[in-house]
Amino acid sequence: MSQGKAVIFCAPSGAGKTTIVQQLVKRIPELRFSISATTRSKRDYEEHGKDYFFLTKDQFDQKLEEDELFEWQEVYAGTFYGTLKSEVEKIWDQGFHVIFDIDVVGGVNLKKRLGDRALAIFVNAESVEVLRERLTNRNTETPESLEKRIGKAVEEMAYAPKFDYELVNRVLEDAVDEAENLVRDFIK
Numbered sequence: 001m002s003q004g005k006a007v008i009f010c011a012p013s014g015a016g017k018t019t020i021v022q023q024l025v026k027r028i029p030e031l032r033f034s035i036s037a038t039t040r041s042k043r044d045y046e047e048h049g050k051d052y053f054f055l056t057k058d059q060f061d062q063k064l065e066e067d068e069l070f071e072w073q074e075v076y077a078g079t080f081y082g083t084l085k086s087e088v089e090k091i092w093d094q095g096f097h098v099i100f101d102i103d104v105v106g107g108v109n110l111k112k113r114l115g116d117r118a119l120a121i122f123v124n125a126e127s128v129e130v131l132r133e134r135l136t137n138r139n140t141e142t143p144e145s146l147e148k149r150i151g152k153a154v155e156e157m158a159y160a161p162k163f164d165y166e167l168v169n170r171v172l173e174d175a176v177d178e179a180e181n182l183v184r185d186f187i188k
């Protein structure tokens with residue numbers, strides 16, 4: 001296996017992590033996004049094999065049984081997400097560094113496993129109110145799933161000190177610049 005590194009991005013839902021990760025992939029050619037498997041249903045703007053591999057619960061269980069997942073979590077009750085070993089190995093074998101967009105528990109586990117080979121960044125919002133506003137404007141949630149995500153976000157914020165770096169996303173453009181500097185410095 002080549003000496004690829006790993007950059008792990010975690011955040012409470014709505015903190016802007018996915019946008020930051022997507023921008024970093026565009027700006028830093030040495031990075032490749034690890035496409036996760038999930039049992040959640042696809043959103044309209046998402047593509048199978050680009051944003052996620054959308055699997056049935058049976059298909060996900062089979063991956064688990066065959067030991068094909070590097071880590072996995074039931075991020076929301078009944079909804080599973082997992083990092084595919086094949087994705088990470090492919091990226092490293094091709095000579096790239098891997099970037100993860102995963103939940104905080106998965107992120108802490110991966111960091112423990114990868115040690116100095118990984119940089120773990122926690123993207124935070126300024127406040128829970130700002131998070132609520134962003135999630136509401138995103139329009140991807142039902143009122144029920146919105147409350148579920150906010151409750152979880154509050155729990156997730158407590159994990160920030162376990163990360164190598166906490167990046168507060170006040171102005172998206174500045175947060176992306178800051179993330180870019182951190183990542184470039186780490187992989188150089």
Ligand code: 5GP
Binds near residue numbers: 011
């Ligand atoms: P969403 O449904 O909004 O795409 O993602 C929900 C949460 O699951 C996010 O925090 C996302 O980063 C996380 N997630 C996505 N893929 C994985 C994965 O492979 N493993 C873990 N542990 N979490 C993931």
